[in-house]
Amino acid sequence: MVLELHDICKDYTRGKLTVPVLRDINLTVEEGEYIAIMGPSGSGKTTLMNLIGCLDVPTSGRRILKGEDLDGISDNRMADIRNRQIGFVFQTADLLPGMTALENVALPLTYRGVKKKERLARAKEMLERVGLADRMDHKPNQLSGGQCQRVAIARAMVGNPSLLLADEPTGALDTQSGRQVMELFRNLNEEGVTIIMITHAPEVASCAQKTYLIRDGRIQTGGAV
């Protein structure tokens, strides 16, 4: 078991108004699973992703990641968990413009104090895995959208996380680049990487083994689709 969510609720407070965003979410993710989470905008998908990714804390409920209860842990511990257990891929690649692809990929390793030489070696290996060995020294503005997203995936994967979280990773890409990126996710999953992906494209979700539908903060259907 990589991840267990028990009775997760999340409220947002806007002034005096309390808006419930997530209600009684129960979810377990096994090692090596590929899960898609679908739902209309405003349904709470991204909030769920933030809770899983340790960017946010739930109003109530328990989260257990790799056996560690995430209740009441410190800011710094959260940062360390994000660094070691979680790999994020966002809709836009969000690469740092001043750095080369290689340096961007190596960035998470700096936060855990890996020596520069090893950092770059591991980043290079990761870029080869996503098929960008010949683009290592390019700056983001010299790469296409699809290439940037693959660099971002390499950056998410460089630290060998327990969970790869992707929030609409193909949302900003053309069909062909999107297909390449999805192909990459499937390859990674076949190599044993656990993936949770938010999407609203059914053909994207079809790659996953399980799909959950979220509506009004609740999981509607469970199990394999």
Add this chain to the structure above:
Amino acid sequence: MFENIGLSIQGIWNHKLRSLLTMLGIIIGIASIIAIVSTIKGTNEQIKEQLIGAGNNVVTVQLCQGSEPYEMQYSSIPGGVPVISEETRAKLANIDGAVDATLYTQRSWTNGLIYHQNSGFSGALRGIDSHYFSVNGYDIYLGRDFSQQDYDGFRKVAILDQSAASGIFPGENPLGQVIEIKKEPFTVIGVVARSSTYEPNISNYEEYVTYLGNDSGAVYIPGVDWPMVCQYDEPQTVDIQAATTDEMTAVGKSAADIINEGLSVGDDSNLTYSSSDVLERAQSLQQLANATNQQLVWIASISLLVGGIGVMNIMLVTVTERTREIGLKKAIGARKGRILWQFLTEAAVLTSLGGIIGVLAGIGMAQVVSRLSGSPTAISVPAILLAVLFSMIIGIVFGLMPAVKAANLNPIEALRRE
């Protein structure tokens, strides 16, 4: 750490114009401070060199009543002040750190005492011994020095310095001419000038003052002739040459002590020999210069403050601009402290760079001021290090608020921002 610095420098380079404008306040502030400090230091060194050192390091030990010199123009010969013997003079010359000593009697100015034909001379008159010219750094410029025969034979001969020579004999050769001192005819046998190592011609405070104002010069006669024109047994003044500038004060004090042992004056007479502490007076002059310039430094510091606020402003803008980058870094595991350090380093590198440019500009400014006004400058290494350190501290102080703001950004909010 070094990586952060490298990244900061890269960031500054990527935004050249903005960085330069941000640093401008710091540059101007540091540059003015360095320029002012260099000028202060230069002036102080000039004062020290001209006032105290000037090659010969001469301390004057003279009879004083209270704190004022005992002037023979206005007073009769004081009781209990014996004539200083040649043995005592030799003793004074042998004080640790002393090179030589000379005894002389003098009138600092001499209205109505010295005439040539019908025109009077109002400069100084000194009755000297054979050590005087070497101690005070005079060379014979025309004619000859007093000889042993002059001293032994009480010959009525005189030597003039250049001011006196040109004052009494404008456009004439003074050698062989006769001047009247207290109606006694004295033949001019020589003219003395400061030796070339003596530029500018200043060896003590009085001469510095004279140097600035009008100097009517001095007439020298053998000390043995003094009773012919003034009185017997007048109290002498002693000039002692110290080996180094720093020893002047000590040598002057020991000399005064030795001479004072020979005095047999009553306690209420208030008469003592004391050394004119040139070093002390020079220091007070330096302090005066410092005090005025200190205010300039404060004014320049205001521009540093303004510069610091400019840095804070730009850093706040930078944090806002880079919100998404900060969010991303947090998402991939950067701790708060790391974000804080990143921005603090950026601010500190920016202002330190400004400080370094400011130091260079300040040195340049000091050189220009020195060329234009002729005032000397001296580069002060501690001041430069302090300036760079201080600009770094400005970066840290004024960068703190933006850096804290960046570190406390909520990653979710930050990632939502486009």
